[in-house]
Amino acid sequence: MNAAIILFPGSNREGDALRALAPHGAAKVVWHGDRELPQGTDLVVLPGGFSYGDYLRCGAIAAHSPVMGAVRAHAERGGLVLGICNGFQILVEFGLLPGVLMRNAQLRFICRMQHVRVERSDTAFASRYKQGQAIKIAIAHGEGNYEADAETIRRLEGDGRVAFRYCDAQGKLSKSANPNGSTNAIAGVYSERFNVLGLMPHPENLIDPLVGGTDGKGLFESLAAFKAAAPAAV
Numbered sequence: 001m002n003a004a005i006i007l008f009p010g011s012n013r014e015g016d017a018l019r020a021l022a023p024h025g026a027a028k029v030v031w032h033g034d035r036e037l038p039q040g041t042d043l044v045v046l047p048g049g050f051s052y053g054d055y056l057r058c059g060a061i062a063a064h065s066p067v068m069g070a071v072r073a074h075a076e077r078g079g080l081v082l083g084i085c086n087g088f089q090i091l092v093e094f095g096l097l098p099g100v101l102m103r104n105a106q107l108r109f110i111c112r113m114q115h116v117r118v119e120r121s122d123t124a125f126a127s128r129y130k131q132g133q134a135i136k137i138a139i140a141h142g143e144g145n146y147e148a149d150a151e152t153i154r155r156l157e158g159d160g161r162v163a164f165r166y167c168d169a170q171g172k173l174s175k176s177a178n179p180n181g182s183t184n185a186i187a188g189v190y191s192e193r194f195n196v197l198g199l200m201p202h203p204e205n206l207i208d209p210l211v212g213g214t215d216g217k218g219l220f221e222s223l224a225a226f227k228a229a230a231p232a233a234v
């Protein structure tokens, strides 16, 4: 699998993304000012961080980067795009995913382990998980409170486009298991064609037992398995 990791001024998880992708093929870092992706890119990763210092709104300035035109073209061809945390914020600001990420309900930056429930496992990103499985993963954000208008939420829910929800260790949803006040405890959403995923938690940080667990690995393994089953780059 050939991955392109986009580097924005202020990104800080590109190294973690590289490490998570390393066992699954070649990953290149691409500068946000570039207008093209490397030939044969299968997966574009927008990593976490603080692009442009989170000025205006997280992701708002990065969404205007020259490279985003190539990211849109890749997504429109059916190519895979993964936005993690700040990357998710950039994707919603750019309009590749619906909704907005507001300040966390308690107006504090939260950095801790959190469980999320895998809502479906029949996608390119989640086939290595079981539907309904609660996975332990890290969160680190100040603006992760997912909101959208009622019609958009109804459509996302109706089309099964919620990828992950914040939950407790048993997979149960509750107000106390929702760290940031997100509507319907939404932690990640898919695009209409399920080839674009944005999520606030950091799967790339849960790939080594030394740092708290390996539940994040499944996402990268799922992508590699998807690519192995459909080898042509799109």
Ligand SMILES: NC(=O)CC[C@H](N)C(=O)O
Pocket (backbone or CB within 6 Å): 047, 048, 049, 050, 051, 054, 058, 084, 085, 086, 087, 109, 140, 141, 142, 143, 144
């Ligand atoms: N870890 C991240 O990507 C943080 C995202 C963003 N800077 C926020 O605080 O919400």
